[in-house]
Amino acid sequence: MIVKMKFLSITGPIHDIDRVSDVYLSKYEMQLEHAISELKTTENLLPFVELNPYKESLTKAEQFVSMLPEGNAKPDLSHTPEEMMDLIREVNHNYLNYQEQIEALEKEKTSLHEKLNVLEPFQPLDFELQDVTHYKYMRVKFGRIDVDYFHKLEKYLFEDLNAIFLEGARDANYVYGCYFTANTDSGKVDSVFNSLHFERISLPEGFSGTPATAYQELSQAITEKSKEIEQLEKETTEMLADNASNLLGARKRLEELTNNFDVRKMAARIDDKNDKLEDYYILCGWMGEDDVNAFIEETKNDDKVFVVVEEDREKFFGDPPTKLKNPKIFKPFEMFIQMYGLPDHSEIDPTIFVALTYTFIFGAMFGDVGQGFCLFAGGGILYLLKKINLAGIISVAGIFSMFFGFMFGSVFGFENVIEAHWLRPVEAMTKLPFVGQLNTVFVIAIAFGMGLNILVMIFQIINAVRSHNTGELLFSNNGIAGLVFYGFLVLTIVLYMSGHTVPGNIFMVIFLGLPILAFLFKEPLTNLVEKNHKKLETGKVMFLVQGFFELFETMLSYFSNTLSYVRIGAFAVSHAAIMEVVLMLSGATDGGSINWFGIVLGNLIVCGLEGLIVGIQVLRLEYYEMFSRFYKGTGREFKPFTNHSAGHK
Structure with a gap:
């Protein structure tokens, strides 16, 4: 509602x-x-x-x-707003102080890492860094050379180049090391190394001992910095944890x-x-x-x-917003209404109608006790745990699937476990005049669709009364004229198919002819009743031509709308037929050993895929065959400004 x-x-x-x-x-x-x-x-x-x-x-x-660690701290709401804001400022000050220290240590740690990466490939070199970098008559230069050029370098070194190359580490692309040369030969040697694309690398200063020793010192320094950072992060977490209740309350x-x-x-x-x-x-x-x-x-x-x-x-501008309030069992179905559009205040809330018809039709199209129970249990658990509306809808639909499963005598596709309390969809046949033999569920589906069409026309009449729309009320194909026409047509068909005498010609003219004239002359009749002297926008000829095609479309919509409900019976029959195929492929129909894995897999596939298809088809019936006759969904959603949900108790 x-x-x-x-x-x-x-x-x-x-x-x-x-x-x-x-x-x-x-x-x-x-x-x-x-x-x-x-x-x-x-x-x-x-x-x-x-x-x-x-x-x-x-x-x-x-x-x-x-940033708080997981715990059971309860919010402390005893503080005034000023006290809470002072608390936040104090915590923020302490937090920023910790972060400043951590950031400084991170910078130092990054710098040490950079030096470490530079020293790493030179660890195999066994000499004192402090000594070699301060030779008076010799020069030493560190770097790396491509592996291919290194072979050429070895040739120069063996021949006439006055230099010594000490190799450090080596990877797939480069050889790392340093070369020594006398001051007097440094120009020539540097030229040769440069021609071989030797890349100079500057080692970090301030280290004594071998490169390996310096590398260990750097590693130790990085470890110490990491410990200091961890300690500060721990103190930050403890500071926040000590204020957890206050922060939650704030x-x-x-x-x-x-x-x-x-x-x-x-x-x-x-x-x-x-x-x-x-x-x-x-x-x-x-x-x-x-x-x-x-x-x-x-x-x-x-x-x-x-x-x-x-x-x-x-x-005031605009109509009131729409807020729906329905019993809990129907609450999940509001999702379908919101998807189509909320009702305005002159319309009927179709939530309960959708809930009842959707689940009933779903059950008729998917009648199976076992699969229905799976839908009921699975959807119910998901709805209780996650509050997923679609899961709640599936759970309620599963109840009707179980009901029709008992009516059809089907349990996970087996039709020899329980007796059918009504009929077997594949076997039940009905003989009709003019038509001949026809599956019973098809006949019942069409009759059910006719009844629904009449019901939604009554809804449209109620909506027209509430919105004071005289034209829609009296002369619309979904108003009183449409109800008289379609209702009399349904009565005539039912009497004929059941072998009773159909109404005479006079009744045909009154109950079929007059509504057709109302459809055709809806606009001028509405103007006449409302005392609106508005002239026709088009000429009389064009008005009649346009009216003829609209009348043709109306008659076609009655026919197609009614036949559309055949899908209810078609899916009921197809579900039974598909499960019969599953049982046959699993060996459950020839008296031999049953492949239970095939039974379970087949039921899972049918329950998932066919359940999805049936759910979509029922929603299509709701939107296109029912809503199109009485529901506009032009309301705007009620959006409370605050997010409080306590409400008035």
Whole structure:
């Protein structure tokens, strides 16, 4: 059902707006509208321009809470907003101090890593770095050379190059090492090495001992830095953990205060031009009728809150938002309504109708006790654990699948376990006049579709009455004229197929001819009834031509819409036939040994794939065959400003 909404305005001293938001609005679901836009007739309205003082502290609180270790800390809500903000500032100061120290250590660690990477390939060199880098008559240069050029270098060294090359580490591409040469030969030697693409590498300064010793010193220094960083991170975590309850409480309370303060975005200030009185705030929006009554009752003794309920909603822009309220078992089916479009306040809420018809049709198309139980149990568990609406729908549909499984006598495809309490879809046949032998479930499916078509036409008549749409009520193909035409046609077919006397020609003319004329002349008849002297937009000839084709489309829609329900019987038969194939392939029909793995696998495949297809086909029937006759779904969703869900108790 659709919750009846009322538009109300809330006014009070401007300094009291936070208290009102915190004490009252947090208890009720209210869709706030922009007061300045809605209350155009009210003078001296100004917007709020204050910045939210809680937003920055809330952001920090959320950051620190996300860093808390898992535990059972409970939020401490005993602090005032000022105390909570001071707490956040203190924690943030300590946190930034730790982070600054960690960042400095990380930089030092990165620098040490860079030096370590430089020294690593020179570890095999066995000499004192401090000595070789300070020779007076010799020069030493470190670097790397491509493996291919290194072979050429060896040739030069053996022949006439006055230099010594000491090899360090080697990888797939390069040979690392250093060369020694006398000062007098350094120019020539450097030229040769440069021609062989020797890449100079500058070793870090300040190290004594061999490269291997320097490498160990660097590794130890990096380890020490890592320990210092870990210690600071541990202290940071401990600092946050010590304040866990306060941080959790601050986040919760600051979130509420932030939401309450943000009410100002939708509110307006009533400016007192004489500056003699305090400025007032004004809030306006939509609230459910029960909430409105409870809200007024709660605030009647509060002299700082003044509430006005506006009964004449036409003065405001737009219709009320739509809020659905249905029993818990039907709640998941609201998902289908939201997918199509919410009803406006002049329409029937089709949630219960969809819930009953969807699950009933699904069960008829997918009748199996065993598979239905799997859908019921699996969907129910998922819905209870994860609150997935589709899982709840599947679970309820599984109940009807089990019901029709008993009616059809089918358990996981086996039809010899229980007796059919009604019929076997594949075997049951009915003899009809003119048609001959026809599967019984097809006949019942079409009859069921006819009944649904009549029902949704009644829904359309109710909607037309509620929206005061005379044309749709009287002359529409889904209104009274359509109901008379289709109902009489269905009655005639039923009488003929059951061997009874059909109505005479006079009744045919009255109950079929007159509605057809109503369809054809819907526009001028509507203008006549509503006393609207509007002329036809097209000429008479074009009006008749257009009316003829629309009438043809209407007749075709009645026919196709009715035949569309044949799919109910078709899927009931096909499901039984598919399971018979599964049993045959698994050896369950020839009296031999049964392949139980094949039985289980076949049932899983059928339950998954066919269940999905049936679910889509039933949804198609709902949307295209039923909704198209009575439902528009033009309502707008009710969106309460706050996220509080406690509600009024």
